[in-house]
Amino acid sequence: MTTTDRADAPQADAVQEFLAKQVELLTAGDTAGLARRYAEDARLVRFDRVASGRDEIRRLFDDYLREHPVIENTDALQITDNVILYQVGERKDGRLVTAVGTLVFVDGLVWRQTVAFVDHRPSAGTDA
Numbered sequence: 001m002t003t004t005d006r007a008d009a010p011q012a013d014a015v016q017e018f019l020a021k022q023v024e025l026l027t028a029g030d031t032a033g034l035a036r037r038y039a040e041d042a043r044l045v046r047f048d049r050v051a052s053g054r055d056e057i058r059r060l061f062d063d064y065l066r067e068h069p070v071i072e073n074t075d076a077l078q079i080t081d082n083v084i085l086y087q088v089g090e091r092k093d094g095r096l097v098t099a100v101g102t103l104v105f106v107d108g109l110v111w112r113q114t115v116a117f118v119d120h121r122p123s124a125g126t127d128a
Helices: 009-026 033-036 051-063
Strands: 037-046 050-052 070-080 083-092 097-105 109-119
Touching: 009 033, 009 070, 009 083, 033 051, 037 051, 037 070
Parallel strands: 037 109
Antiparallel strands: 037 050, 070 083, 083 097, 097 109
């Protein structure tokens, strides 16, 4: 599911390309490549950790990859101007979790990101 605040197919396509490249770099284990997609003064905020600047963000991704993440599906995506709000289902060390986060862009680079991982809970009435 993708929603935008206006009918802007080129913007939605660019977001999809950005997210696909993020997954590609994660799959390849290219944390240096991931970090280069962030502004020099970027911050990535999680409940358990805050990474400031490209070096810390690269190290955060190094640690994240040790959990063997596999993105399974995108449940929701909201695009508004320079902000992406996302919800994805992923496996970390085999455990299904839901990741909810935001990406804020400045000059084509990620300036701020938040992400929270919560245990996956299927909706009422489903057998997932």
